[in-house]
Amino acid sequence: MVSHKRMILCLIFQLVVEPTVTPDPELFSLTGSEGPVSAPAGSSVTLPCGVSPSSSAVPMQVRWYRPNAFRTPVLLYDNRRVQVEPADPRYQGRVSQVGELEKGNVSLRLENLTLEDRGEYVCYAKSTKWYSDISIRLIVRVHGNIPVVSSTDGEGGQVNVTCESDGWFPEPTVTWRDRKGTEIHQNYSNIHFLKDEEGLVAVSS
Template identity: 35%
Template sequence: MGHSTAQFTLVGPDRPVTAVVGEDIMLPCHLAPRMSAENMEMTWFRSKLFPFVHRYSDGKDQYGEQMPEYQRRTQLLKGGLTQGNVTLKILHVRVSDEGRYSCFVQDGNSFEEAILELQVSASGSAPHLSIEDYQDGGIRVVCRSPGWYPEPEVIWRDLSGQAFPSASHTNSREANGLYETQTSAIIMENSSRNLSCLVRNTRLSQKKESTL
């Protein structure tokens, strides 16, 4: 396939686009210099050109070989095509949407491609604290919180805000790809029981905290 030099380049974001699970996200991409893309062909894809995430040619969306997981979840923002915008909107972001995307535009024999990275995040619910059992002269307290992505950071703190060591820590994947975190701490009988469990999404710098 002869690749003649295109009369344009494609510009995508130079840093990862961050999306929150369940929300809609725009993957920006535009032609430079700005020119109409209405009569061009464009394909948004993941690792290979087919099946695709979204395809537009002959002036309309083509759904024939769309990846099943993106069906009814993609929109090419048509209003921007005359200004060279080929931005894709993804609806109801899922964990599995995370990764690299290619924006590929073809005009006759010439084509250009821009690569961008989508990072996905989710902040779970406020941690649930429970006293599980008595062990070794102390009480085992467990902090559980589902719905996080990526794996969250968990910190026990005492009333003065000092970090308190955890006894065990596990993260498990839920069916939707999010993480449930479970962390325990041992409080000795003679110490004050006021511990708080702080769970933090490092990517969004959001945190949820509960106190016993």
């Protein structure tokens, strides 16, 4: 009977002295997309970024910038408003915050995409005693010119058919089909890609 009482007292003692950990609302991380974000040139795109666990980002500093360009951000939200300076002039009039800062949504909206907009973007948020950042990769798709098909006579009555197109990004997929729409299996070593100075891809098959 005595040992039983000692066991009960021991359990009570453990419950009393065990410390209680209260999460600090100032400690947070940022979440974004699991993979690259893709959009066609000339369109608009949202680069997702949010505070986790969800909390207001209104009093925070939020900075979107390209790698190695922290001091000239794409967009800077500070002192509860978007700052005009020292933003990168290339993005002037083309960027905005999605809104809902009260819910921790600090996503970036980018308008009128160009090929130069492709690449990495860093979402950075800072409170009074904590900060976090994540990187998001943007792919800007460019649809190339209409394919041009030509043919030449080959040996033994065969015909060599060539399909060419340029102005693509990223590299396009080449598929040959017969007049019935059935895919023709091909030797993929016969598909050639060539990039120009702007990074656009020409393809020949």
